[in-house]
Amino acid sequence: MTKQFDVVVIGGGPGGYIAAIRAAQLGFNVACIDEWKNAKGGPALGGTCTNVGCIPSKALLQSSEHFEHAGHGFADHGIKVSGLELDIAKMLARKDQVVKQNNDGITYLFKKNKITSFHGRGSFVKAAEGGYEIKVAGAAEETIVGKHIIVATGSNARALPGAAFDEENILSNDGALRIGAVPKKLALIGSGVIGLEMGSVWRRLGSEVTVLEALPTFLGAVDEQIAKEAKKAFDKQGLKIELGVKVGEIKSGKKGVSIAWTNAKGEAQVLDVDKLIVSIGRVPNTIGLAADAVGLALDERGAITVDGDCKTNLPNVWAIGDVVRGPMLAHKAEEEGVAVAERIAGQHGHVNFNTIPWVIYTHPEIAWVGQTEQQLKAEGRAYKAGTFPFLANGRARALGDTTGMVKFLADAATDEILGVHMVGPQVSELISEAVVAMEFKASAEDIARICHAHPSLSEATKEAALAVDKRTLNF
Numbered sequence: 001m002t003k004q005f006d007v008v009v010i011g012g013g014p015g016g017y018i019a020a021i022r023a024a025q026l027g028f029n030v031a032c033i034d035e036w037k038n039a040k041g042g043p044a045l046g047g048t049c050t051n052v053g054c055i056p057s058k059a060l061l062q063s064s065e066h067f068e069h070a071g072h073g074f075a076d077h078g079i080k081v082s083g084l085e086l087d088i089a090k091m092l093a094r095k096d097q098v099v100k101q102n103n104d105g106i107t108y109l110f111k112k113n114k115i116t117s118f119h120g121r122g123s124f125v126k127a128a129e130g131g132y133e134i135k136v137a138g139a140a141e142e143t144i145v146g147k148h149i150i151v152a153t154g155s156n157a158r159a160l161p162g163a164a165f166d167e168e169n170i171l172s173n174d175g176a177l178r179i180g181a182v183p184k185k186l187a188l189i190g191s192g193v194i195g196l197e198m199g200s201v202w203r204r205l206g207s208e209v210t211v212l213e214a215l216p217t218f219l220g221a222v223d224e225q226i227a228k229e230a231k232k233a234f235d236k237q238g239l240k241i242e243l244g245v246k247v248g249e250i251k252s253g254k255k256g257v258s259i260a261w262t263n264a265k266g267e268a269q270v271l272d273v274d275k276l277i278v279s280i281g282r283v284p285n286t287i288g289l290a291a292d293a294v295g296l297a298l299d300e301r302g303a304i305t306v307d308g309d310c311k312t313n314l315p316n317v318w319a320i321g322d323v324v325r326g327p328m329l330a331h332k333a334e335e336e337g338v339a340v341a342e343r344i345a346g347q348h349g350h351v352n353f354n355t356i357p358w359v360i361y362t363h364p365e366i367a368w369v370g371q372t373e374q375q376l377k378a379e380g381r382a383y384k385a386g387t388f389p390f391l392a393n394g395r396a397r398a399l400g401d402t403t404g405m406v407k408f409l410a411d412a413a414t415d416e417i418l419g420v421h422m423v424g425p426q427v428s429e430l431i432s433e434a435v436v437a438m439e440f441k442a443s444a445e446d447i448a449r450i451c452h453a454h455p456s457l458s459e460a461t462k463e464a465a466l467a468v469d470k471r472t473l474n475f
């Protein structure tokens, strides 16, 4: 007999698995279909984020930062290190172990919440009595029916025309996370989030890294002042970033990759490297979903068309995460997953797109929420700005990590916080205070009047809020 479910989720990444858990919490009979295969061909729940994205990249960022500290940072603290060696195989194995812990964690959560897990590809067959028929093609093939369908099929790396990923020489995020020996020379095309994070990993481990970026501005979506500060730090580290370039022919062979490119002055250049990582954005993934079979509408980018509530053009079919509009972030996908499950239950799930934080896990880290100064200027909105440098923060000095600043932007008349931008140590953690403040429509003065522990990096947040009113205490 065909198995029937209240909710069938297609895709077990952060959008899909969280949607499945929330739907199960709300009392629905839930199935989740995911096709990701681990090295042994078995299931590996967690999608791009867990397998080849957020989690493994952060594991390698941590390991490579330890290596850099041991090599260059400890001496200042009076710690001498000799005979420092890199065991790249062990580093990669640790990263794989961290991934597996996360895969296993989701499997456990599915069991705990009585979610039926299918390993294989899910595709639409037709609208049917009681919902939609979905084919699951895995080790065996079967058809199930879901009253509500949540599509969470994620995204794939975008390839450069004429330079298909071979994951040997020309790498996507997948290959970039499992290079078996430190390349002497490494190029990255695209100085976005992956370009900077992966470029940092391999530079710290000893590669000579060049990043080729088409746009003339560095990190255009980031507040200009923060981006400028970050660029200074990356330049100092020796991460070579070329802006305003045009990439030409790419040749891949036994000796590596040769990239023809034109610099911002229009001069022709050739870059020969051992490996090339292409990080020029990601494309929504609907491969194998058979959207046509039920008339599920896609937009011109290939993303599933949804309204603000993640409803598609079909009744009871929803879509969330990277496969729909909006930032391609794991926490955005998760919030949409929770909201959709709650809407299915007749509740009023809500995602506030104005308070989704961004973090780039380089060193220094970059984090922000809300509007940038250039956006406020373009809107003609009257605002006040306040900044505070980590150089004047006692904890940052004790850490020996004083690069960067915290910056507040607040409405000129009401003092409501409109954006908070940070570059510096551990700002990935500091940004959540700003997110909470903005969710509660706090003013800069609200943060300025709150007691922050001393000595802590969070005092820089308080001081930047004080700076909006030109009354910092420590600078």
Ligand code: FAD
Pocket: 010, 011, 012, 013, 014, 015, 016, 033, 034, 035, 036, 046, 047, 048, 049, 050, 052, 053, 054, 055, 057, 120, 121, 122, 123, 152, 153, 154, 155, 173, 194, 285, 287, 288, 289, 320, 321, 322, 323, 328, 329, 330, 331, 332, 333
């Ligand atoms: P995905 O995570 O892509 O999951 C989709 C799942 O659906 C996959 O398992 C896929 O196999 C499966 N699937 C697809 N089609 C089918 C089908 N027809 N049938 C069955 N299964 C199917 N975001 C952050 O917020 N923080 C970070 O630090 C961060 N770091 C990143 C680092 C890298 C290198 C990359 C590439 C991305 C990073 N991201 C980060 C982005 C983040 O990974 C994505 O935004 C997030 O994974 C999107 O979640 P999702 O559930 O929409 O899709």
Ligand code: NAI
Pocket: 160, 189, 190, 191, 192, 193, 194, 195, 197, 212, 213, 214, 215, 247, 278, 279, 280, 281, 282, 327, 328, 329, 358, 359, 360, 361
């Ligand atoms: P991205 O959108 O962040 O950056 C792509 C960069 O490539 C842009 O600067 C763009 O101008 C440039 N580019 C595009 N075409 C080019 C060309 N032909 N030549 C040279 N440069 C070109 O995309 P990226 O880095 O691939 O990451 C994809 C997404 O994954 C991110 O946007 C983000 O949503 C997510 N992600 C999030 C992370 C985080 O939250 N810390 C970490 C890594 C990825």
